[in-house]
Amino acid sequence: MGGHQARLKREKELLTATPWPAAERYQWDDELEDEERETGLSALLTVLSARLEQGLQRTGVQEPLLFGLRHLFHQLATLYLRRLPALGAATRPLMDGLVPPDYLPTRHAIWLALREVSDNLLQCDLFCKLLTSASGGLLDLLDRRSASDPTTMASAMPPLPAIASTPPAGCCPLWLRQQLTSWQQDYQHLPPFALQFGRPGSLPAEVALESSARLDRAFALLLEEAGAIFGELLPGLTQQKESEGAARELALFLLDVTQHGEQMQLILDGLWEPLSAISEAFGVDALLYALQARENKGRNTA
16 A cells, blocks of 8 residues: 555656656747748748739749648648647656656657647648649649640749848748758757657667668758758749740749658658558557556556
């Protein structure tokens, strides 16, 4: 009986000592920063919309592409600035040895954070598919237009310029680069998943090693693809001066967006298996099993 009371006392002490992640720490509480991000993205998409309307000589057909770009950007920002840091905060007590591997409140907090990451990735996948489908559809429209008017694609396309180190006033590539850099920096400051889940007893050994390594690779590659779309292709086209080869520039942009979108989908597809394996290990069934095992152990001790 005394052992049971001592165990309850120890659990209360651990609960008090556990540094739970403060939700407001991962909120974009700076309204000016939010407004700047939305204003900057809207400015880029407005220029892109005008280029698409001019190149396709049709209005409205570009809306799905713009919608996909906007919401994919916001979902990726949420992932790298909020969801993954929140997961890192949830795993910190376990990783640092502040709580035992079977401490249920911490394991449940990790499971909740993993679920938030999964929900976020589902949204990324949805808007990535929309982006890929929309860009492919616009490319088909452009191909049909060029077939009916061969002169539209006849001129040689000048090379796309690199993003200017100091963009002209009214443009926002500098701001956009700063946003992408903040995603990268926040992700690089997180410990690898192999450390977050690598403490003995946290996960089955085969799950911890293989799944953690796959997650580290996938999230790094996803960040690279996001940088290609939003840090190179989008500002590269919107800052490109109009020329006789505008139709070819637009076609290459749509082709590149389609290819990077498809690559991003492959990366997202590769995330589900390792993420599900880790989530299952921290899930309700695992919690109930661990609780039952501890109760049985307590009875045997008593």
